[in-house]
Amino acid sequence: MITAARVKLYPNEGQKILLEKHFGSCRFVYNYFLKKRDEYYITHRDAKKSSLNYLDTQNMLIELKKEHPWLYEINAQSLQMSLRFLDNAFKNFFHKNAEHPRFRKKERNEFFAVPQHIKIQGNRIYFPKFSEGIYFKGSKEKLSEIKDINEIRITKDSGYYYCSIIYEIPEELPEKKPLSEDNSVGIDLGIEKFTTLSNGIAIENPRFIKKVEKRIKKLQKQLSRKQKGSKNRRKQILRLQKEYKKLRDMREDFYDKVSTAIAKRYDTIIIEDLNVKGMMQNHHISKSLSDVSFYYFKQRLEWKAEKYGKNIIEIGRFDPSSKICSRCGNIKHDLKLSDRIYHCNVCGLTIDRDLNAAKNIRKIGLIKVGSVRSEFTPVEIATSGLYGIYPYRQRSVVESGSSEASAEEQLT
Numbered sequence: 001m002i003t004a005a006r007v008k009l010y011p012n013e014g015q016k017i018l019l020e021k022h023f024g025s026c027r028f029v030y031n032y033f034l035k036k037r038d039e040y041y042i043t044h045r046d047a048k049k050s051s052l053n054y055l056d057t058q059n060m061l062i063e064l065k066k067e068h069p070w071l072y073e074i075n076a077q078s079l080q081m082s083l084r085f086l087d088n089a090f091k092n093f094f095h096k097n098a099e100h101p102r103f104r105k106k107e108r109n110e111f112f113a114v115p116q117h118i119k120i121q122g123n124r125i126y127f128p129k130f131s132e133g134i135y136f137k138g139s140k141e142k143l144s145e146i147k148d149i150n151e152i153r154i155t156k157d158s159g160y161y162y163c164s165i166i167y168e169i170p171e172e173l174p175e176k177k178p179l180s181e182d183n184s185v186g187i188d189l190g191i192e193k194f195t196t197l198s199n200g201i202a203i204e205n206p207r208f209i210k211k212v213e214k215r216i217k218k219l220q221k222q223l224s225r226k227q228k229g230s231k232n233r234r235k236q237i238l239r240l241q242k243e244y245k246k247l248r249d250m251r252e253d254f255y256d257k258v259s260t261a262i263a264k265r266y267d268t269i270i271i272e273d274l275n276v277k278g279m280m281q282n283h284h285i286s287k288s289l290s291d292v293s294f295y296y297f298k299q300r301l302e303w304k305a306e307k308y309g310k311n312i313i314e315i316g317r318f319d320p321s322s323k324i325c326s327r328c329g330n331i332k333h334d335l336k337l338s339d340r341i342y343h344c345n346v347c348g349l350t351i352d353r354d355l356n357a358a359k360n361i362r363k364i365g366l367i368k369v370g371s372v373r374s375e376f377t378p379v380e381i382a383t384s385g386l387y388g389i390y391p392y393r394q395r396s397v398v399e400s401g402s403s404e405a406s407a408e409e410q411l412t
């Protein structure tokens with residue numbers, strides 16, 4: 001299994017300068033070839049070879065170094081890694097998994113990678129061009145034991161330097177529990193409550209996180225009153241960056257704890273596939289949604305499930321998980337975002353909105369993998385407004401015992 005450890009670096013003045021040169025040069029190479037690849041495509045659109053690949057750019061890099069000899073000061077493999085990252089960004093773009101790669105900006109997400117010749121000894125990490133090693137703080141006993149370092153990534157955040165050590169551990173993962181209804185749980189991620197589980201447990205966003213969010217808002221307001229380019233404004237930006245970092249760390253810690261608890265406790269975990277981009281388009285709720293960064297949480301949960309041998313079922317994201325009655329399957333089309341309580345006009349169920357959604361998510365997931373006997377048969381339909389798989393027929397359809405074809409007729 002591949003895992004990572006992050007340590008804080010304490011470079012001396014000379015090393016700081018060289019680190020900055022690495023950041024700058026890797027950014028330069030990335031941006032230079034991003035432009036080259038775009039230009040090539042424009043002029044060769046109709047040619048047999050319409051785009052540059054990784055190897056092309058690697059060969060061009062040799063020429064670029066002759067033009068800009070200062071690039072020789074930089075670890076050659078780190079520059080090549082920049083080309084690799086660019087190539088991946090383009091591949092993701094071509095496969096429609098990401099937007100067109102963007103130019104990297106100074107002082108934002110500064111990083112470079114080192115793929116080889118890395119050694120950890122005591123409290124120092126050694127890699128090419130840093131032959132006397134950079135001092136770090138972290139568990140040196142554990143890190144010195146690492147035999148197989150795949151790669152390290154050096155980053156800069158709020159003026160500090162960090163090193164992520166990506167390495168392999170031979171440890172085998174536990175065998176997966178059988179996929180079943182027993183000990184399964186559906187998870188609804190929300191704004192009001194952080195998560196609601198299908199068994200009625202709700203987990204709130206911790207108060208200390210709300211406190212930092214409040215402070216950030218205040219600092220932002222103050223920043224808007226500071227004069228552009230002034231010393232005070234720069235100070236304020238640094239202060240804000242530190243609060244952001246604090247918030248990020250707190251959240252990561254919180255997500256880590258919640259995902260561990262869920263993965264340990266349940267054998268089958270059902271969660272909605274989150275279309276983050278789709279959610280962002282709804283401006284009204286975009287801020288809170290991006291704030292709780294569900295995406296990161298889901299990644300943690302997936303990783304923890306892997307670690308404890310548990311199952312994760314993902315279901316498609318579609319409206320009805322909150323609109324369906326979890327007891328009778330009736331669909332309430334006029335449910336508003338502001339309705340916190342779900343009341344079913346057909347069977348009379350009155351239930352917390354998020355709990356109703358969590359129960360549906362669980363049921364839909366179990367139906368999807370065929371491990372639940374449901375009185376409601378899945379009906380696959382695609383209509384203009386509602387899309388995806390409808391897990392339930394409407395009550396009248398079920399009662400009449402009609403075929404799937406006529407069920408479709410009634411729904412559309």
Ligand SMILES: [Zn+2]
Pocket residue numbers: 325326327328329330344345346347348349
């Ligand atoms: Zn109902």
